[in-house]
Amino acid sequence: MVNLNGTLITAAKASVAIDNRGLNYGDAVFETVRFSSGKICFWEDHYFRLMASMRILRMEIPMNFTMEFLEEELLRTINSSQNHKNSFRIKLLVWRQTGGKYTPKTNDVQYVISCEKLKTPFYELNEANCEIELFKDHYINSGLLSTLKTNNRLINILGSIYAKENDYENCLLLNENKQIVEALNGNIFIVLGNKIKTPPLTDGCLNGIIRKQLIAIIKLIPDFSLEEASISPFELQKADEFFITNTIQGIVPVTKYRKKEFVKETAKVLLQKLNLKARMG
Incomplete structure (x- = not known):
């Protein structure tokens, strides 16, 4: 119905x-x-x-x-x-x-x-391989309208077709300044040592609900520091960990970008805390 x-x-x-x-x-x-x-x-x-x-x-x-x-x-x-x-x-x-x-x-x-x-009542860690690539055919315009969930998702559709045709699980979208904004279906976070970084809304990324929840969770963990700042494609090669967030899947760890492979340790810690927060309301 x-x-x-x-x-x-x-x-x-x-x-x-x-x-x-x-x-x-x-x-x-x-x-x-x-x-x-x-x-x-x-x-x-x-x-x-x-x-x-x-x-x-x-x-x-x-x-x-x-x-x-x-x-x-x-x-x-x-x-x-x-x-x-x-x-x-x-x-x-x-x-x-x-x-x-x-x-x-x-x-x-x-x-x-x-x-x-849905198949599961709670968020589960995706253990499957998740290889990603940049989608550079079209760009997101940084600005307020790009942060909204409107039904104009042509870049996401074309990026998804590109990913399917080239056997990638996901792609990363760039803004007009060639900064990484988000994935096809969610916000992104990278981990470098004890620093966790995510693009700011001013770069044009979606004002994601799970993004907001994770920012609040990370700020309460003394072992981590959080930075909302632009992410260049070159930074991905230096990152220890990379994950995508959205409302339905929670946290999806990225396993490979070109020759760089990522671990999932931080994603496991944050997923437990996200599930607890979801249950508590």
């Missing part, structure tokens, strides 16, 4: 207008949320990121779009599933209502909530 503007309906019967602004102009934002152990992980952070994104895109936020209302709509959608006790990946997509061309006729919004079952 999907939730289309508050109405539960089968996915096969759900439809939107052919002149939907999200479809025609990329005039939409979304949140991908993890549901596990009977609750939505890091829901408050997801909610406030969604509200901030809607404000930046000049969408009219409905009066009933409170944190409690949207949480209830997410849970109602989950509970309509026959396997509602499982863990789920939930997507909440919000778009500006139909009307106008580049200039919208209204800033009012509509939404849809969909979900799919």
